[in-house]
Amino acid sequence: MTAKLNFTIYHNIINNELSAAPSTRHSINPATQKPNPEVPVATQDDLDRAVKAARDAFENWSKTSFAERQAALNAYANAIEVMADDFAKTLTMEQGKPLAQAATEVGMASTWIRAISAFEIPRNIIEETENRTIVQRYTPIGVAAAIVPWNFPVLLAIGKITQAVYAGNSVIVKPSPFTPYCDLKLVELATRFFPPGVVQCLSGDDSLGPMITEHPGIDKVSFTGSILTGRKVMASCAKTLKRVTLELGGNDPAIICDDVDIDAVIPKKLVDFVKTLKVGEGTEADVFVGPVQNKMQFEKAKDLFQTITTDKLKAALGGAIQDSTGYFIHPTIIDNPPENCRVVQEEPFAPILPVLKWSDEEDVIERANALETGLGSSVWSKDLDRAQRIADQLQSGSVWVNSHFQVAPNAPFGGHKQSGMGVEWGLTGLLAYCNSQTQWLNKSY
Structure with a gap:
């Protein structure tokens, strides 16, 4: 042994x-x-x-x-x-x-x-x-x-x-x-x-x-x-x-098509689900969201969260960083922010999720590809042919269909x-x- x-x-x-x-x-x-x-x-x-x-x-x-x-x-x-x-x-x-x-x-x-x-x-x-x-x-x-x-x-x-x-x-x-x-x-x-x-x-x-x-x-x-x-x-x-x-x-875009019944999922059901995710020290039972890893990243996250106020964004959940012993941030969901705001454009390394609307397929592909980054992206649809058509046009190293961040x-x-x-x-x-x-x-x- x-x-x-x-x-x-x-x-x-x-x-x-x-x-x-x-x-x-x-x-x-x-x-x-x-x-x-x-x-x-x-x-x-x-x-x-x-x-x-x-x-x-x-x-x-x-x-x-x-x-x-x-x-x-x-x-x-x-x-x-x-x-x-x-x-x-x-x-x-x-x-x-x-x-x-x-x-x-x-x-x-x-x-x-x-x-x-x-x-x-x-x-x-x-x-x-x-x-x-x-x-x-x-x-x-x-x-x-x-x-x-x-x-x-x-x-x-x-x-x-x-x-x-x-x-x-x-x-x-x-x-x-x-x-x-x-x-x-x-x-x-x-x-x-x-x-x-x-x-x-x-x-x-x-x-x-x-x-x-x-x-x-x-x-x-x-x-x-x-x-x-x-x-x-x-x-x-x-x-x-x-x-x-x-x-x-x-800064991975996730494109959710209309056949996923978006009105039923976002924002009400998404908010209700995220509320159930326990935040805390990783050794505690049932914790899903641990702390941000280091002070430098925590300070960057706090600076990003300040733009919720300065950019007059609407938080469907969370929106503020509470005082705590560790570098903890409770999940935050931003409802339909402007495309050019920092919450959309930057990689946050913190649990903050912007949810944006779209209606035109060509337009949403162009918006997803407009980012300077291209690490991953996902497409969600019951129509796999449609999902494949969108996936083929996304400029990222990995594209997941009906999942996100699978690796092998x-x-x-x-x-x-x-x-x-x-x-x-x-x-x-x-x-x-x-x-x-x-x-x-x-x-x-």
Whole structure:
């Protein structure tokens, strides 16, 4: 049986060793505003040592078979399942999401590992003649950096780790400073299944990200985060022509067609339903809405909520942020606000929902596509042909029909327009951790 990890003491993981740093910091439990445990603040020297270990490890790891990599990953998935309760409790402590949602995310991590490592990376025969064979194959890139956000720190870290190492790369994980705890323990656990330097983790402050994107020894950066930071990441990576995957912000439109009986659903029944959603600390029973994850985002949400008054918007539910111990915001529904108001145009990262009217199909598609973001969207209709027709015209990386925000490890996930470049997951996401190589095999000369 796998020995349990100690979820009270946290270290950086460099070359499969627990590593301290000259200074430490801590994040805040968003439900209580109490300090979480201390974590290291990685230095440039720490990063240099991690990159050297990763480059050394790559030499051998890139030569292992896919079967060997899959076996190591599956054993890793099994170990995560053994400690699922500890990871879920830690995730709720640092991220704030309800314990049931945290347990779901941790469970998805093992599913993602097994599914991604079951892909067969193709070897494509482009031409086969008497005189020559032309082959397209995929080779590992080298050292990857996984820059992970605070909203889904377990699933997004595991997705990046799995794709990187299964493709034959080594990887250095950089958690969000707001949610470093699960990621540090995930990588500490990984040391039991991967050779030194293959999977490492550095916790740091806001200076660590630029160190990583500037580092000449890192070949690929996978970043999930805001549009503003994504632009900085891309500009920094361009200096050394790093491969880049960016999954950035979204503001997903949901188009509800008239055959869904909109008058019966909105706003009365929607308001009544949302009222039943319990707000509170993630460890409390039946909580559905936890706190906003951090003070910075909470202050942004409060600024956005002020526009309800300044823009003279009509709140069908909620509308104000109440004083509380943690960063709690009760769900708010805004009834038919103007298209150009901030509540419609911005990604809130808070439970505020604008509900707008439409009557013309061409018009609503144009309005949905007018946003600078294009991460996801949905269409709701009993008429699947109509729903498909609308879905085909929406400019977003994912379009759901009669659902919203379904994800799967075998389905690519990414954004259009300002919502990013490239995709994670699926075979396409996995190949983003590879270089394409064309071989010309001449049979005579």
